[in-house]
Amino acid sequence: MALNFICGWLSAIFCSPIRLLHALLPRLFAGAPSTSFVEASPNSKETRMPKFYHDDEAWADIEPLAQDDGGMHPLAAIAYTEEYSEAMGYLRAVMAQSEFSERVLELTEHIISMNPAHYTVWLYRAKVTSEIGRSLQDEIAWLNPTALKHLKNYQIWHHRQTIINALGSPEGEPEFISTMLEQDSKNYHVWSYRQWLVKRFDLFDKPEELTWTDNMIQDDVRNNSAWNHRYYLVAGRGGKLRAEIADREIEYTKAAIRKAPQNQSPWNYISGIVRVAQLPKSTLKDFALEFADVQTPEEVYSSHALDILADIYSEEENSKESAEKALDLLATKYDPIRANYWNFRKGLLEQPTA
Amino acid sequence: MPKVPDEMQLLVDKHVRYIQSLDTRKDELEYWLTEHLRLNGLYWGLTALHLLRHADALPRKELLDFVFSCLHESGGFGAAPGHDAHMLYTVSGVQLLATLDAFDDLEARVQGGRQKIGKFIAGLQDPQTGTFAGDEWGEQDTRFLYGALNALSLMGLLHLVDVDKAVQHVHACANFDGGYGTSPGAESHSGQVFTCLGALTIAGRLDLVDQEKLGAWLSERQLKNGGLNGRPEKKEDVCYSWWVMSSMAMLDRLHWIDGDKLTSFILQCQDPELGGLADRPGDMVDVFHTVFGIAGLSLLKYPGLDEVDPVYCMPRSVTRRCLGK
Numbered sequence: 001m002a003l004n005f006i007c008g009w010l011s012a013i014f015c016s017p018i019r020l021l022h023a024l025l026p027r028l029f030a031g032a033p034s035t036s037f038v039e040a041s042p043n044s045k046e047t048r049m050p051k052f053y054h055d056d057e058a059w060a061d062i063e064p065l066a067q068d069d070g071g072m073h074p075l076a077a078i079a080y081t082e083e084y085s086e087a088m089g090y091l092r093a094v095m096a097q098s099e100f101s102e103r104v105l106e107l108t109e110h111i112i113s114m115n116p117a118h119y120t121v122w123l124y125r126a127k128v129t130s131e132i133g134r135s136l137q138d139e140i141a142w143l144n145p146t147a148l149k150h151l152k153n154y155q156i157w158h159h160r161q162t163i164i165n166a167l168g169s170p171e172g173e174p175e176f177i178s179t180m181l182e183q184d185s186k187n188y189h190v191w192s193y194r195q196w197l198v199k200r201f202d203l204f205d206k207p208e209e210l211t212w213t214d215n216m217i218q219d220d221v222r223n224n225s226a227w228n229h230r231y232y233l234v235a236g237r238g239g240k241l242r243a244e245i246a247d248r249e250i251e252y253t254k255a256a257i258r259k260a261p262q263n264q265s266p267w268n269y270i271s272g273i274v275r276v277a278q279l280p281k282s283t284l285k286d287f288a289l290e291f292a293d294v295q296t297p298e299e300v301y302s303s304h305a306l307d308i309l310a311d312i313y314s315e316e317e318n319s320k321e322s323a324e325k326a327l328d329l330l331a332t333k334y335d336p337i338r339a340n341y342w343n344f345r346k347g348l349l350e351q352p353t354a
Numbered sequence: 355m356p357k358v359p360d361e362m363q364l365l366v367d368k369h370v371r372y373i374q375s376l377d378t379r380k381d382e383l384e385y386w387l388t389e390h391l392r393l394n395g396l397y398w399g400l401t402a403l404h405l406l407r408h409a410d411a412l413p414r415k416e417l418l419d420f421v422f423s424c425l426h427e428s429g430g431f432g433a434a435p436g437h438d439a440h441m442l443y444t445v446s447g448v449q450l451l452a453t454l455d456a457f458d459d460l461e462a463r464v465q466g467g468r469q470k471i472g473k474f475i476a477g478l479q480d481p482q483t484g485t486f487a488g489d490e491w492g493e494q495d496t497r498f499l500y501g502a503l504n505a506l507s508l509m510g511l512l513h514l515v516d517v518d519k520a521v522q523h524v525h526a527c528a529n530f531d532g533g534y535g536t537s538p539g540a541e542s543h544s545g546q547v548f549t550c551l552g553a554l555t556i557a558g559r560l561d562l563v564d565q566e567k568l569g570a571w572l573s574e575r576q577l578k579n580g581g582l583n584g585r586p587e588k589k590e591d592v593c594y595s596w597w598v599m600s601s602m603a604m605l606d607r608l609h610w611i612d613g614d615k616l617t618s619f620i621l622q623c624q625d626p627e628l629g630g631l632a633d634r635p636g637d638m639v640d641v642f643h644t645v646f647g648i649a650g651l652s653l654l655k656y657p658g659l660d661e662v663d664p665v666y667c668m669p670r671s672v673t674r675r676c677l678g679k
Binding site: 092191199229235272275344 | 490539543607609
């Protein structure tokens with residue numbers, strides 16, 4: 001079955017957008033015969049009755065507005081499509097008369113439950129929330145399960161940010177974030193939101209924040225998002241890193257690398273720390289030699305260690321040959337898919353250093 | 355010449371038919387649920403058709419009618435009629451007009467149309483930080499910044515915004531690993547690398563990039579099966595063929611990855627029956643992965659495809675016409 005036009009820049013950059021619809025469709029499609037989508041998610045057990053407005057007394061005063069797209073109105077083939085298009089008709093009508101009310105809030109909730117990526121609905125919901133003076137805590141309480149249902153959605157996070165900003169307190173947010181990350185520990189939106197919280201409420205030096213980040217790394221030492229967050233806490237405010245912090249971070253990272261030497265994230269991290277602390281690259285020489293030594297080319301436990309050694313050797317007086325050996329090993333044996341890159345680095349060795 | 359195995363061939367005719375079929379599925383629910391992406395979808399489909407050298411496979415007049423029906427009085431485009439104006443759709447709108455060589459049509463229908471669109475985009479720049487919001491709601495992201503420079507440069511209206519300030523913001527998003535994220539300090543991600551490098555390329559400021567370090571990070575995205583991922587320790591996906599490779603092309607370092615292996619990976623993601631490409635072999639196809647897979651193959655110089663512009667993800671012939679270079 002072909003999915004047309006489903007994947008936005010929106011979801012596209014950060015995930016395979018198909019999964020966005022997986023999260024969304026089963027609920028809508030429960031019982032629809034014409035799809036092979038139904039088994040996709042645990043949510044598919046959740047069936048509910050479609051909701052219609054034309055026979056609802058509370059909506060009797062509203063004449064739904066049809067989509068104005070030049071008169072092309074193919075009849076909806078599936079009952080749930082009717083539900084969706086009817087709800088949208090009522091939304092267009094209340095938007096046209098700028099109605100802000102409890103029932104409109106419920107209407108936006110209904111539409112978001114069917115299609116959370118519809119950004120216009122979120123925008124209108126935010127307006128309604130503010131116009132009717134809805135309690136911000138209530139809005140967050142509603143948002144929590146909604147976010148859990150739609151893990152890759154952008155709009156939810158911006159909405160949340162606006163409300164928490166207005167509330168002026170991050171209370172409860174770390175717990176909610178942990179619940180979200182249990183679903184997907186690398187969810188880009190969630191980590192970006194966490195960074196926003198750190199900055200907004202100045203949590204950089206709060207011990208709990210670093211401890212939490214440590215726990216995330218302990219859970220999965222290959223979680224690049226967690227390493228990035230650690231860097232943000234430690235060095236995100238700019239300036240030269242203090243020596244004792246740099247020492248602490250270097251030792252911490254060494255322990256993580258010893259657990260899994262062929263893991264890009266902590267190698268990137270440790271090099272970043274050395275640089276921002278303005279230490280020489282050779283700081284890491286003995287450590288890298290634990291995992292790779294050009295004298296014993298059969299026993300290399302990390303291509304990243306070879307990479308760093310090549311870098312260090314290239315800056316030493318009489319070690320050009322060792323640098324070449326390290327790069328050769330990478331190009332031919334330990335990372336041949338990038339042979340052209342390693343050969344480029346070898347070419348740089350020939351150039352006089354500036 | 356030895357016969358190329360079937361899975362190594364690009365199924366051009368099937369992909370063309372697949373894209374043509376997308377707008378005829380109005381009896382299916384996804385069609386309506388994805389309405390908020392319609393204008394993006396048209397841009398993806400039309401670009402793919404141009405690269406496949408079937409530029410006329412969609413009717414120009416109907417396309418233009420639809421594009422104009424998404425244009426608001428404010429100068430912004432919504433995803434479809436009745437949807438609010440937003441940066442992402444405004445960029446797609448401008449890209450569609452450029453590809454259809456329709457800026458004159460725009461002026462004929464809306465007097466001062468280009469200026470209007472330019473003003474809408476310029477109004478979304480944050481004067482403090484230089485970055486851009488997506489809409490009046492205020493969500494900010496380097497995607498929007500890139501989109502703004504992309505669309506404005508195609509219309510010759512870059513002077514409407516503070517390019518230097520935007521450049522400073524992008525520069526502030528550079529990370530310790532050489533990559534870029536959505537905002538300063540946010541994790542490096544190939545998609546955001548594309549947007550940041552694209553913005554810097556349009557602004558003529560690639561000198562700010564640690565090109566060797568970033569090139570190395572980008573080339574590390576290739577996995578053993580030839581596919582590319584978006585971040586360390588994540589799975590491969592066809593759309594990263596575009597985000598990663600276009601970035602490497604802007605840095606003139608495309609040769610740092612194994613092009614043959616990647617070509618083979620992309621071709622395996624085709625639906626051999628109905629056309630279209632998926633994120634990885636065996637998954638369901640969609641127009642988004644279709645265009646980025648084909649654009650990736652164009653960068654890899656796959657025979658029979660038109661040249662793609664790595665900065666704009668549009669046919670090179672189109673950007674040459676708009677930019678005069």
